[in-house]
Amino acid sequence: MIENQVVIIGAGISGLKAASELYKRGVKSCTILEARDRVGGRLHTVSGYQNRRYDLGASWHHDTLVNGLFLEELNLSDDQRASFVFDDDSLVIFDAEKGRVDQDPGMVLEILLEELLNYSELHFFEDLGVQDLNYFQMVVKYLYERRGLLTDDQMRYLPQVARCMELWHGIDWKSQSSKCLEIAHQGRNALVLNYDKIVHRIASEIPEGWLQISTEVKEVRDDGKNVFVTTSKGETISCEYVIVTVPQSILAHSLQPEPRVGRIEFVPPLNAKIENAFQKTHYGALGKVVFEFDECCWSTQRSHILSLGKSSSNLSKKVRAAQDVTLLMKELDADTKYEFQSGDSWDFPLLFVNMAKLTDVPSFVMLMPNPLTKYIESIRDKDKLLEFFQPVLENLLKTLGCTEPIIKDFEDKLVTPNKKTPVLKNILTTSWTVDDYALGSYSSCEPGDDPMDLVLALSDNQTSRVRFAGEHTIMDGAGCVYGAWQSGKREASFIADKLA
Numbered sequence: 001m002i003e004n005q006v007v008i009i010g011a012g013i014s015g016l017k018a019a020s021e022l023y024k025r026g027v028k029s030c031t032i033l034e035a036r037d038r039v040g041g042r043l044h045t046v047s048g049y050q051n052r053r054y055d056l057g058a059s060w061h062h063d064t065l066v067n068g069l070f071l072e073e074l075n076l077s078d079d080q081r082a083s084f085v086f087d088d089d090s091l092v093i094f095d096a097e098k099g100r101v102d103q104d105p106g107m108v109l110e111i112l113l114e115e116l117l118n119y120s121e122l123h124f125f126e127d128l129g130v131q132d133l134n135y136f137q138m139v140v141k142y143l144y145e146r147r148g149l150l151t152d153d154q155m156r157y158l159p160q161v162a163r164c165m166e167l168w169h170g171i172d173w174k175s176q177s178s179k180c181l182e183i184a185h186q187g188r189n190a191l192v193l194n195y196d197k198i199v200h201r202i203a204s205e206i207p208e209g210w211l212q213i214s215t216e217v218k219e220v221r222d223d224g225k226n227v228f229v230t231t232s233k234g235e236t237i238s239c240e241y242v243i244v245t246v247p248q249s250i251l252a253h254s255l256q257p258e259p260r261v262g263r264i265e266f267v268p269p270l271n272a273k274i275e276n277a278f279q280k281t282h283y284g285a286l287g288k289v290v291f292e293f294d295e296c297c298w299s300t301q302r303s304h305i306l307s308l309g310k311s312s313s314n315l316s317k318k319v320r321a322a323q324d325v326t327l328l329m330k331e332l333d334a335d336t337k338y339e340f341q342s343g344d345s346w347d348f349p350l351l352f353v354n355m356a357k358l359t360d361v362p363s364f365v366m367l368m369p370n371p372l373t374k375y376i377e378s379i380r381d382k383d384k385l386l387e388f389f390q391p392v393l394e395n396l397l398k399t400l401g402c403t404e405p406i407i408k409d410f411e412d413k414l415v416t417p418n419k420k421t422p423v424l425k426n427i428l429t430t431s432w433t434v435d436d437y438a439l440g441s442y443s444s445c446e447p448g449d450d451p452m453d454l455v456l457a458l459s460d461n462q463t464s465r466v467r468f469a470g471e472h473t474i475m476d477g478a479g480c481v482y483g484a485w486q487s488g489k490r491e492a493s494f495i496a497d498k499l500a
């Protein structure tokens, strides 16, 4: 039996930050047990064509006015910190039939979106007991009540523009709680280039002997005096404190009896408060696809381009004729069902980040919501991926002024015929939904959920010795890198005080 003061389960940003803080505070013995063969967790920088670098996990520092990690980075010298670029920009918005819809002064879709989000917020503000609706239903309610004030085009395109929120929450509008929709941004967003620099900086602050990768934790046993952590290699470490940082999706399996990869058996089992809180929280699946071209043959004026899901010209007629909003919701719900078998990429909102503008790299990083993420992450074949996205990709390039058809060259055999031809060299995709140690992207809320419950239950901890950190255990920065980082700091500080 190995004896330690502290064991940390997981070497994502929360676990690494906790370890670095414990070391700074004089803790002498700590082990970080990480199941994967790498550190960083949902921060994962990979190399693509010609060694171009992309983040397949988090990409941005959000809320840069209050983001503790960002502020820590600002205090470092240029060579110590990861570079970043503020990339907030108004959206270029296009759809399959009409092309660009953001330039039409008669539509003002982004202003209407703001009003719609405001409308949703006011709806719940009226009374604490107001029943939650899914976001799709909220959009229909808004259209119905404001139909006298909206043009047919506004009615047609606003719902699809409103779906850009799916790319924040990682779930589709019919699964998204309207009550938990609002995101109060605290400052601009900065695209990080790249997150591995931050991960390795924090990891380098930890003594080498503390970290054990490729070591999955199987059991956490608390006998009231000590905690015993057992790994898949059969090793048991006894400690005074343990910090569990595994994602919410993995922790949820500890409440189910079935064994599975990543699952941790808690003895005694997770307490009732934690168990109940899991009834009121869900998990999203934001995904990414990177399209790498040989040369940039499109406009680099704007950094973010939103491709809309398809809309129906009949929608405004139906809204205007409706007598009852609940029936209208049902009718429009049936009209907007989708199937993946059709191979149609026009069913979802997709956000393209124009890397050529931000970093001079001729690629697009595309963000997609669930359930599309699950479907795409199950396809590994690049030709099939291209087949699925080609219609939307051709349209994106056309929108940005490149009219020639895409030439595929995954074998890297062609010499680019001229600077106007888009030659696609490679496609990269995320695999978070099929990754046993992630099972998705981050916490999200379905109708009726209350994210506070899980945060309160986990920050109250299992016992004072079995503690939790991670993006799902904190309200400020919930779901974000900086929230996870802060939660690691919080737990380390508690333990260091106690040990002192």
Ligand SMILES: Cc1cc2nc3c(=O)[nH]c(=O)nc-3n(C[C@H](O)[C@H](O)[C@H](O)COP(=O)(O)OP(=O)(O)OC[C@H]3O[C@@H](n4cnc5c(N)ncnc54)[C@H](O)[C@@H]3O)c2cc1C
Pocket: 009, 010, 011, 012, 013, 014, 015, 033, 034, 035, 036, 039, 040, 041, 042, 043, 056, 057, 058, 059, 060, 061, 062, 215, 216, 217, 218, 245, 246, 247, 250, 262, 263, 264, 286, 287, 288, 430, 432, 437, 438, 440, 441, 442, 469, 470, 471, 472, 479, 480, 481, 482, 484
């Ligand atoms: C596609 C995507 C895009 C995102 N975009 C952003 C963004 O732009 N900005 C932002 O702020 N946030 C973003 N996020 C969220 C952000 O990445 C996470 O909030 C943050 O990285 C979570 O850190 P963590 O330490 O809580 O968890 P993790 O990074 O998941 O760390 C937990 C660790 O526990 C390990 N583990 C799991 N089970 C076991 C076990 N049984 N034994 C041992 N180890 C185990 C895992 O391997 C992992 O390394 C994004 C996430 C995704 C997936």
